[in-house]
Amino acid sequence: MKHFKILFSVFLMVITLSSCNSNKSEKINDELAVYQCPMMCEGDKTYEEAGSCPICKMDLQSIEIQEEKVIDENGISDESIFNLTSKWNTEEGKEIQLEDLKGKTLVMVMIYTTCKAACPRLVADMRNIEAKIPDSSLDDLRFVLVSIDPINDTPERLKAFAIENFMDGEQWTFLQGTESSVREFANVLAVKYKQISPLDFSHSNIISVFNTEGELMHQQEGLGVDNKETIETILQLTQ
Amino acid sequence: MKTVLRLTICLLIFSMNTANCQSKMVTIKGGTYIPLYGRDSMQVTITDFQMDVYPITNAQYLEFVKKYPKWKRSQVKKLFADDNYLINWKSDTSLGDNQSLNAPITNVSWFAANDYCECQGKRLPTVDEWEYVAMANETMPDARTLETFNEYILGWYEKPKTFNNDIGSTFKNYWNVYDLHGLVWEWTSDFNSVLISGESRKDVDKDSNLFCGSAAVGATDLMNYAAFMRYAIRGSLKAKYSMKNLGFRCVQDINK
Numbered sequence: 001m002k003h004f005k006i007l008f009s010v011f012l013m014v015i016t017l018s019s020c021n022s023n024k025s026e027k028i029n030d031e032l033a034v035y036q037c038p039m040m041c042e043g044d045k046t047y048e049e050a051g052s053c054p055i056c057k058m059d060l061q062s063i064e065i066q067e068e069k070v071i072d073e074n075g076i077s078d079e080s081i082f083n084l085t086s087k088w089n090t091e092e093g094k095e096i097q098l099e100d101l102k103g104k105t106l107v108m109v110m111i112y113t114t115c116k117a118a119c120p121r122l123v124a125d126m127r128n129i130e131a132k133i134p135d136s137s138l139d140d141l142r143f144v145l146v147s148i149d150p151i152n153d154t155p156e157r158l159k160a161f162a163i164e165n166f167m168d169g170e171q172w173t174f175l176q177g178t179e180s181s182v183r184e185f186a187n188v189l190a191v192k193y194k195q196i197s198p199l200d201f202s203h204s205n206i207i208s209v210f211n212t213e214g215e216l217m218h219q220q221e222g223l224g225v226d227n228k229e230t231i232e233t234i235l236q237l238t239q
Numbered sequence: 240m241k242t243v244l245r246l247t248i249c250l251l252i253f254s255m256n257t258a259n260c261q262s263k264m265v266t267i268k269g270g271t272y273i274p275l276y277g278r279d280s281m282q283v284t285i286t287d288f289q290m291d292v293y294p295i296t297n298a299q300y301l302e303f304v305k306k307y308p309k310w311k312r313s314q315v316k317k318l319f320a321d322d323n324y325l326i327n328w329k330s331d332t333s334l335g336d337n338q339s340l341n342a343p344i345t346n347v348s349w350f351a352a353n354d355y356c357e358c359q360g361k362r363l364p365t366v367d368e369w370e371y372v373a374m375a376n377e378t379m380p381d382a383r384t385l386e387t388f389n390e391y392i393l394g395w396y397e398k399p400k401t402f403n404n405d406i407g408s409t410f411k412n413y414w415n416v417y418d419l420h421g422l423v424w425e426w427t428s429d430f431n432s433v434l435i436s437g438e439s440r441k442d443v444d445k446d447s448n449l450f451c452g453s454a455a456v457g458a459t460d461l462m463n464y465a466a467f468m469r470y471a472i473r474g475s476l477k478a479k480y481s482m483k484n485l486g487f488r489c490v491q492d493i494n495k
Contacts, residue, residue: 078316078317078318079316079317079318080318081318083316083318083319180362180428183428183429183431184350184353184478186431187349187350187431187477187478187479188318188478190431190477190478191431192431192432192433192434192474193431193432193434194276194429194432194433194434195432202434204434
């Protein structure tokens with residue numbers, strides 16, 4: 001019995017001590033590194049070990065081997081917005097993930113419906129883009145308006161906004177997220193926004209175009225700017 | 240009787256140790272203050288919350304990476320971190336030679352920092368929360384008017400490589416929080432709410448074409464140069480950037 005007690009305490013101590021142990025040395029997987037002279041004295045010649053360049057004596061720098069595009073088991077590439085797994089509500093009250101939009105070229109913008117200043121113009125910019133796309137391409141396109149005000153912009157409100165602004169067609173999608181998912185999404189788009197009063201936000205005016213794989217292809221910054229490049233990008237993507 | 244005693248001692252040690260795994264937090268009493276960039280009414284109200292006493296360390300982040308392999312350097316998605324992510328580590332699970340386990344983790348992106356805090360049941364502090372705690376010196380909750388305080392912060396901005404120092408090597412402030420100034424810059428949850436572009440070609444206080452309604456939010460204290468620098472850094476960051484002097488700490492809401 002006594003042995004058992006001692007054993008038990010020792011066991012507990014071991015657990016205790018190991019619970020926080022983070023500096024156990026582990027085997028280092030040697031990654032493949034390739035070194036090259038920063039001045040390219042020997043052209044494209046590379047070395048397998050660090051050292052100095054035999055010609056200019058500068059320290060060799062490790063270079064990264066240009067990898068092929070990494071695609072995971074779900075067929076989503078490394079830079080795709082479909083890596084975001086948050087859930088969103090559409091204006092039709094359906095719950096989706098961004099991945100559900102896969103397969104269409106996406107034109108995305110962040111707005112909020114109580115906005116008086118820039119959003120109506122941003123929305124107009126979106127409609128102007130739509131107007132310049134031939135009908136044959138519209139099928140492969142989805143215009144997505146993401147609300148930066150998930151508290152007030154409920155699916156019903158977004159639906160009303162869509163009807164009001166003649167954006168209720170198949171090709172338009174409105175999304176309501178949560179405060180954290182919207183923040184994360186904005187960070188992927190490099191959109192900035194800040195709530196300045198309960199119904200008002202400051203925000204960047206950026207329209208982003210994504211290819212069918214969810215990779216960012218083009219961003220148009222500013223209001224009422226020339227949308228030629230944006231449209232060219234979209235046309236290329238929907239051909 | 241003896242068994243019970245032994246058991247209690249063991250359990251005590253055990254619980255102390257697990258408490259160490261989760262980083263120590265202190266309660267920050269909320270209040271109202273005027274940040275450099277506030278809302279329309281200038282004032283911002285902070286509710287009570289808990290904040291990590293120290294920034295997250297290399298050791299803690301190493302644990303995290305082992306537990307969540309998707310944040311290993313070799314496996315992280317490009318969408319979520321740029322090429323500088325953990326760039327000074329020797330491998331996926333070992334630090335660089337001159338990196339101390341107790342130094343703050345840096346070279347992490349916002350996505351990584353955000354996920355780290357979420358995995359601990361916490362979150363990143365907002366800009367307003369962070370600035371609220373960071374305006375305290377050793378003795379006062381708001382030391383922003385003290386010239387010596389501002390000089391101290393600006394003095395740090397000039398010091399090189401403070402990110403190699405161990406946590407706790409700077410002063411303990413009024414709230415018992417360490418290292419807000421003097422070690423590393425820190426991520427905040429809504430760093431992207433700073434509406435200055437940070438780009439020199441168009442760096443005016445308000446870019447009214449790019450930002451809607453920005454005229455409503457101007458700076459409140461043009462003398463607070465140290466804060467300007469912090470906001471400028473935040474304004475120039477993108478969420479996937481990993482910088483060698485940018486770390487983070489977590490906060491937690493208090494459930495009532």
